[in-house]
Each structure stands twice: as C-alpha cells, then as structure tokens.
Amino acid sequence: MRKIIFCSVFCAVALSGFGQRVENLSGFRNAGSDHYLRLHYDNDYFTKTDRYYTQGITLEYAAPGLKNFFLSRLMLTPFTSAPSYGMTLNIFAFTPTSIEEDQILYGDRPFDANMAFQVFSIQADPDRRQRLSTTFTLGIMGRYAFGYDIQYGIHKWTGNPLPRGWQYQVRTDAIVNYQVNYEKELFSRKGFLVNAAAEGRLGTLNDKINAGVNLMAGRFRKPFQATASRKTEYYFFLQGRTNLVGYDATLQGGLFNKSTPYTISTDDISRVVFQADAGVIVNFRKLLLSYTQSFITKEFATGELHRWGGVSMGLRL
16 A cells, blocks of 8 residues: 555655645635645545546646746636635546456446646635636647556556556547636535535636536635635535536547547546545644545446545645
C-alpha cells in the first residue's frame, strides 16, 4: 500500500502534470484560505477493486497572484466579494475489468488516460449564502498522458501483474472543457449544513449537467464566508448527484481523432448516472486532510457499479 501511494505521488511530481473526478471545488472542500497547496489521490485500491476509474491525481495550487494569469479572465465572477484563483495539474486513468488480457474486451470499458492543466476561480456570496466556481481545462488524452507508463511502473514496483491491452486505448486527442459549479445554502444549524448543488460541463472531454445536495456535520467554517480562517475543523460530509450525460470521451473516444480501435457506442452510454461521495475532513492550523469514498452507477449498458476511495493532503501557505 505504501509503495503504491509513494510511486503514484512520485509520478505526479515527476511529470509535473497530473478530468475530472477529483472533487476539489465543492464547498465541503473549502480550504479557508486563498493561498494553499493540496494533493488529491484517488484509487480503487481503497475499495479492493481494479477496474474502470482506477486512479486519479490532482496537484492543486491557489494564490492571489493568479488573478493576473491570462486564462483567469475566462472565469465567471458575478458577486461583489473578492474571488480566489488557482490552478491544477491532473492525470486520470481508466481500465476495463481485466488488465491481463492482450486483446480488446468487447462490452467492457476501453483503456484511457487523460492529462490536463486547469485554471479555476471560487467566489462566495456571504449575504445570499451562495458560491460559484468556474474551471477551464486544457489537456490531452491518449498515449501521451502516460497512463500505460504509470500503471506499468506501479505494478512493476509492487510486484503485481504487468498491465496488458493499453495498445487499444483511446487515441490521442485534445481536451478543451469549461465547467461551472453553483452551491446554495438550503438549511443551516450549528454544526450542520445542507446545500443544493448544480454543475455543467461542456467541451471535448465531456458534456453533462448534474444536480444534487450535500451536507456537512461537525465543526466547520461555512463555505460561503469570504474571509480566511485557520481554526481547527473536523466534520463529515455526504454528497449525492444525478448526472445527465451527453458525451463522454473516456468511453466514446475523442471528438477529433476517430481512429480508436474500440469505444462504447453512443446508444450504449448511460444517460442518467448517480454518484454519491462521503468522507471525513480535518483542517488543523496550516494542515488540510481528508478521506473520501465514492460510488457511481453504471456508465454504459454492459458496465457495473463502481467504487473508489481518495485521500488529500494540503497546506495553507
């Protein structure tokens, strides 16, 4: 286990560039600062599975000076409070139910890897108890996202069976996506908060909208406050979302390159997908820690339910 985490983190840093399953912008992830560094790591090893969304790494950095970065002009900031700005480097990998078959597994998920750079903003509106986040993504999917190389290195390091079948992965294509997230307080009492949440994504990686609710219970700073805080926080969170899916390049292949040897047909894509996330967060002085478990219903006709876990570690700067 330690070898897996160490090797994955090493790969993220060494490649300097690790699509979007890591939840870094939801209100329950509030860092309480506009200047921080945080690493998120997802893996289905935490749920004793090895299929579908198998690994995700996000290195996240926020700082006031990023307001002047040219891509930050694309962010939506409709409220009067000062927004915070950040960027992430991401890598995500997807595999079928077996990585030991040197052939296409028809009816299964195709191999795919994505590497992307993101710019984001977060703006809170304390008066109306609402929050808006926007994200612009640029990246690449396919062999140059190094999905095979990273998985091969991890499995060789840990002595697990070496992966086979990556030669049939989704072919190289561009990732250009825009995302908007909105949260609104529904109910609040001391130590308890319920928010409505909605999200929309449009681009070459995925097109979808979702809506749901999330709740926080424990000792926490409300995510709609605009001021910074380093008070100790410890709380449980739960989130449920229903997704309406228009397009998913990790299943259907890229928008421009049509040479992928195997993809899921449009008719077999699940148009309604439910996802739930639950976890624990502890923020102590400068330290930011969390553990999450996630569940998602099947994303294509012959698919299965899937679960994975995630950890994050960060520092307020």
